[in-house]
Amino acid sequence: MMAYSEDHIALAAEYALGTLDADERAQAESLMSVDKDFTALVEAWQFRLGVLNQMVGSVEPRPEVWDRIKAAVGVSEPQGPLLLPEAPPPPSPVAPEAVAPAMPADAINVIRLSKQARRWRTIATFTTAIAAALVGLIAVGAYQPDLLPDAIRPKPRTQVVEVKTPQTPAPPSAQYVAVLQKDGGSPAFILTVDAATRNFTVRRVGAQPEPGKSYELWIVSDKLQRPRSLGVIGGNEFTTRPVLSAYDPEVVNQATYAVTVEPQGGSPTGVATGPIVFTGKLVETVPPAAPPASNGR
Amino acid sequence: MLTPAELVWLLAAVAKGDEAAFERLYAATRAKLFGVVLRILRRQDLAEEVIQETYVKIWNSAGQFNPGLSSPITWMASIARNRAIDVVRKRGEVSIEEEPTAMEVAADSPEPLARREMTEELKRLLECVGRLEPDRQKLVLLAYYNGWSREQLAAKFETPVNTVKTWLRRSMMDIRECLGL
Numbered sequence: 001m002m003a004y005s006e007d008h009i010a011l012a013a014e015y016a017l018g019t020l021d022a023d024e025r026a027q028a029e030s031l032m033s034v035d036k037d038f039t040a041l042v043e044a045w046q047f048r049l050g051v052l053n054q055m056v057g058s059v060e061p062r063p064e065v066w067d068r069i070k071a072a073v074g075v076s077e078p079q080g081p082l083l084l085p086e087a088p089p090p091p092s093p094v095a096p097e098a099v100a101p102a103m104p105a106d107a108i109n110v111i112r113l114s115k116q117a118r119r120w121r122t123i124a125t126f127t128t129a130i131a132a133a134l135v136g137l138i139a140v141g142a143y144q145p146d147l148l149p150d151a152i153r154p155k156p157r158t159q160v161v162e163v164k165t166p167q168t169p170a171p172p173s174a175q176y177v178a179v180l181q182k183d184g185g186s187p188a189f190i191l192t193v194d195a196a197t198r199n200f201t202v203r204r205v206g207a208q209p210e211p212g213k214s215y216e217l218w219i220v221s222d223k224l225q226r227p228r229s230l231g232v233i234g235g236n237e238f239t240t241r242p243v244l245s246a247y248d249p250e251v252v253n254q255a256t257y258a259v260t261v262e263p264q265g266g267s268p269t270g271v272a273t274g275p276i277v278f279t280g281k282l283v284e285t286v287p288p289a290a291p292p293a294s295n296g297r
Numbered sequence: 298m299l300t301p302a303e304l305v306w307l308l309a310a311v312a313k314g315d316e317a318a319f320e321r322l323y324a325a326t327r328a329k330l331f332g333v334v335l336r337i338l339r340r341q342d343l344a345e346e347v348i349q350e351t352y353v354k355i356w357n358s359a360g361q362f363n364p365g366l367s368s369p370i371t372w373m374a375s376i377a378r379n380r381a382i383d384v385v386r387k388r389g390e391v392s393i394e395e396e397p398t399a400m401e402v403a404a405d406s407p408e409p410l411a412r413r414e415m416t417e418e419l420k421r422l423l424e425c426v427g428r429l430e431p432d433r434q435k436l437v438l439l440a441y442y443n444g445w446s447r448e449q450l451a452a453k454f455e456t457p458v459n460t461v462k463t464w465l466r467r468s469m470m471d472i473r474e475c476l477g478l
Contacts (some may be wrong), residue, residue, distance in 0.1 A: 006470070013460040013469035018337075018378070018439045019447050043366060043375075050371035050474060051419040052441050053378075058328035059335050065345050066323060072349060073356040075316045128429065201353075214387075238353045241346065265387040 004041065012038065016045035026211065057242070064242075065294060071199040072240035168184065172288035178257050188278045189233065191217075191257055198244040202233045207278070209234055209261070215264045218272055219247065221255040232266040256281055299325045304369035305362075312360035319356055326373055327352075333374050334381040337444030347384060352378040382444050425475035433468045440465065 004012075014020050015028040032039040069075075180189040180202075188207035193200045204215060209215050216236040218227040228247075233239045244252050261268075261274035299307070304325065310318035330351060335344040352377055362372050426434050436454065439445055447465065451458040 008311075009473070010466045010469060013301040013473065014465060016441050017437065017465070017469065018382040018444050019450070019465055020386075021446065022383075025383065025386060044478065046375040046379075047367040047371055048418075048422060048478070049441060050367070050375055051416060051422055052438075053329070053371070053374045054415065054419050056329070056332045056336060056442065059332040060328050061345060061348055065327070065331075065348055068345075068349050069323065069352045069356075072353045073319070075319065162442050232387075235387075236350060236354065236380075238350070238357065240349050240353055 008038065010040040013045050015042050016049050023212070058125065067197065068199050068240060070243055071194045071197045072201045072238065094185070149174075158232070176253065176282040178282045180257060180259055180278040180280040182278050189215075189217075189259060189280075191280065191282070193244060193252060193282060195249065195253075197242070198247070198249070199240060199242050200230070200244050201238060201240045204234045204237050207259075209227055212264050213261050213274075214264050214266055215259050216266045216272070216274075217276075218258045218260065219244070219252070219255045220258050221251050223248070223251050224255075227258065227272055229270060229272075230257075253282055273278065298463060301368045301370065305364045308359045308362050308369055311356060312362075319352075322355070323352060329370065330374055330377045334377050337378065337385060337475060343384060344381070344451075347377060347380045350380055352388040354380075378444075385444055386446065421476065422472075425472045429468050429471060430474055433464055436461070436464055437468050437472070 011024070011028055011031075012018070020028060028042065032042060076249050098125055144168065176193040176195060178191040178193075179187045180191055181187045187205050190203045190205055191200060192203075207215060214232045217230040217233045219230055220227045231239070231241055247255075258272075258276045259278040260272045260276050262272070263274075269275050299321075304322065307318045307322040307325070311322055327348065331344060331348050334347045334351075335341070336348060338344045346400055351373070362369065367375075426437060429437065432454065436450055439453065440450060445453070447458050447461045450465075451461045454461065456464075
């Protein structure tokens with residue numbers, strides 16, 4: 001780390017703190033993608049600062065969020081009672097305005113606590129259960145590395161491909177896939193739609209947006225008056241959204257999906273402004289299953 | 298909340314594609330991660346979207362978690378927080394006048410943490426933050442907890458953006474020295 005200039009160290013620190021603007025964040029991220037040591041620098045800051053999240057209060061997300069996550073990752077178990085014994089019942093949905101005042105962890109209070117923290121240092125032994133567990137954990141990592149599987153060899157997941165295989169244990173609903181590409185060229189995005197939830201997931205496979213530009217996904221149908229935006233995609237490898245639930249299933253299944261190049265963050269007007277670069281249509285890959293029985297997983 | 302050791306086991310199982318472990322991991326961590334991103338995004342719909350993307354990413358990259366470098370919850374919260382910051386930065390800056398309630402919130406609603414719940418790492422960091430000048434303590438913590446941009450911080454502190462930039466940089470360097478990084 002000595003090799004890095006103060007500018008690099010500051011960039012890493014401010015990336016972790018969150019105060020960089022979008023361009024600087026992109027710059028830091030591209031540096032991270034080519035420079036492992038810079039990544040380590042950023043991660044060191046993230047881990048140091050990350051303890052601050054201990055002060056942030058918990059807020060239960062709505063149950064639907066889990067349904068969407070399950071659909072997005074292709075967890076194929078049937079809908080049923082979830083085994084979440086330690087989870088308190090989530091609060092009923094609240095309006096954004098109502099959410100704000102409930103928010104926790106005041107900065108001023110943290111500072112007051114930081115003064116107390118100084119005094120606490122003098123307490124001879126103060127080991128939390130968490131700290132003790134951490135020690136145990138490091139011991140496991142040091143002496144029994146094989147008990148921490150896959151930490152060094154992450155295996156890629158290809159649930160999109162699995163979806164296409166008819167022999168795959170059938171999920172409880174039909175799955176649709178569209179390969180978004182340019183003139184029969186190699187795939188740029190793979191769009192999957194779960195027919196039951198109408199959640200869609202876009203997986204980026206070959207497309208890289210130009211700096212300062214974003215890819216935006218549109219649904220195009222003769223049953224719609226104009227193309228409708230499904231949001232910016234491609235910022236991450238996977239993008240998952242529920243927005244198709246607003247459309248009639250027939251429209252969803254028969255529409256053309258198009259990707260345009262827009263200013264960063266998406267079209268400012270809600271109307272596509274850039275050229276269409278990739279298109280595709282959905283095909284059904286897994287027909288609706290019989291009532292889920294023995295093949296829950 | 299499960300212990301870090303339990304979370305490490307769950308992450309290891311998730312890395313192998315264990316769906317039941319993923320569900321337990323979600324149950325154990327969702328409220329903390331949602332609290333973190335909701336505070337930054339201040340909109341339920343955006344926060345839900347970020348949480349969704351976060352857990353998809355956790356599902357896909359659990360094998361990359363290195364327990365020697367980080368605690369599981371910090372690793373997961375970093376994914377969530379980075380995504381939330383990306384979203385607020387890319388949405389373009391919301392002018393400070395548009396969000397008066399956000400400003401009020403930042404000054405209220407304390408949630409003191411029982412000291413037995415604080416890790417040594419947190420106490421050490423807070424001690425270093427506490428050595429900064431009072432204004433800069435606040436600057437750093439508002440930036441971290443609320444995900445504010447330099448522009449928003451400049452408005453809050455009634456200071457030019459360039460000054461905020463200098464303060465932030467110097468503060469982080471002071472914290473670095475104090476932590477012995």
